[in-house]
Amino acid sequence: MGFDLSHFDAAIVDLDGTMVDTLGDFVVALNLMLDDLALPRVDAPAVETMVGKGSEHLIQSVLRHVGGGAALYDRAWLRYQHHYLAINGQHASVYAGVAEGLSALRDRGLRLACLTNKPTAFARPLLAAKGLDGYFEQVFGGDAFERKKPDPLPLRKTCEALGTLPARTLMVGDSSNDAQAARAAGCPVVLVSYGYNHGEPVRGVDADGFVDSLAELGVQPFPSSASLSL
Template sequence: MTTCAAPIRAVIVDLDGTMLHTVPDFELALNGMRAELGLEPVTQDIVTPLVGKGSERLIRDVLARDFDAARIDAVFAQAMASYQRHYLAINGSRTTLFPDVIEGLQALAAQGLRLACVTNKPIAFATPLLAQKGLAGYFEIVYGGDSLARKKPDPLPLLQVCRDVDLAPAQVVAIGDSSNDAEAARAAGCRVLTVPYGYNHGKPVQDIDSDGIVDSILSAAAWISSYNAECMQTTHAQANQLI
């Protein structure tokens, strides 16, 4: 447990790799796009480390297996349109919830915490997916990778949430699976917790600069509860010293 700076009053949760295992959907949509370009299919092992930096980067990285930069630029608009068409057609069909996500969101809500979902997935994909998987009702704020001028690892989406809920960044914690989440949180001045089961661009989560690795969203809720209890004890101790 880290030293208490301020009680946590809001939580920003990532989507892909944190709440939902979406790689099977990515695989299906990307291979639909690749087939239209006359390319061989890719596997989930190839796709997984490419997830998390937004659709534009995903498409370019997948095409880079076959094309040089000039060719990628030439077909990018066609490839993006194809990918979006395929993804919208199958969005959520093979996506599954990670363990204890619903229970974790319920525990966070029970603590009176305000909840936001910030993802680099386009908002047109994220919103129906949250609804389909029974997650939409937990979040008062949802931002996709194209909702604002910049996406994670830029701090802008997290700072926007802080403004939306009228809280200082020190009162907000981000929960994610990748360095994108941690870098955005650190730059914004928020706390950050990392789940170990996600994607993180194929790199170990132990390398991420976070305030702790938690087994699940439910474990994150327990971490926050303990953190806030410690904050309360510290505040009471300081008040007693002034008496």
């Protein structure tokens, strides 16, 4: 059966690895932070396996990776914030098809929210810098609620903010975090094939479908390559 957007009133879209490739920003900011702490640098493949669970988890993972102690966390977090805000978006790029996909969802009457584990103070400027902020009624970062994805609370709260039922709200993400949160919240979920997913193959994740580009969301009926059946 083809994919029918009439099943949905809204969509919740993840940011890092779904709309914007921010790996370059992460690597630059983290290495500047590590320089400040006189610790060894990290490379992109290592960082890619650590992103997706929020900045706190990322910094803790990097410190463990380079042999830094937990006692350095507070200083590391301050330096990371300083450097990330300074370079936010400069080493990042919007994935092909994102604008087309968001436009298609909006043109079909879906209300849109961005929900990310990235701090709100990082997420809003990034969306604005990449020309994506105008698509979203709501933007919630990882510090917006008491818990982060994969906990379902952020999705439930976002549905409440949009005034939509979870069953009629599509989650679009790139990782098991997004899928687990969606499943627990009662939202259908589609994952992109090109994201981070903690360095693991995304097609092994329990999801309702996979797309190679957000532009595929606007194709009716949904292309068979998307492997979505709702």
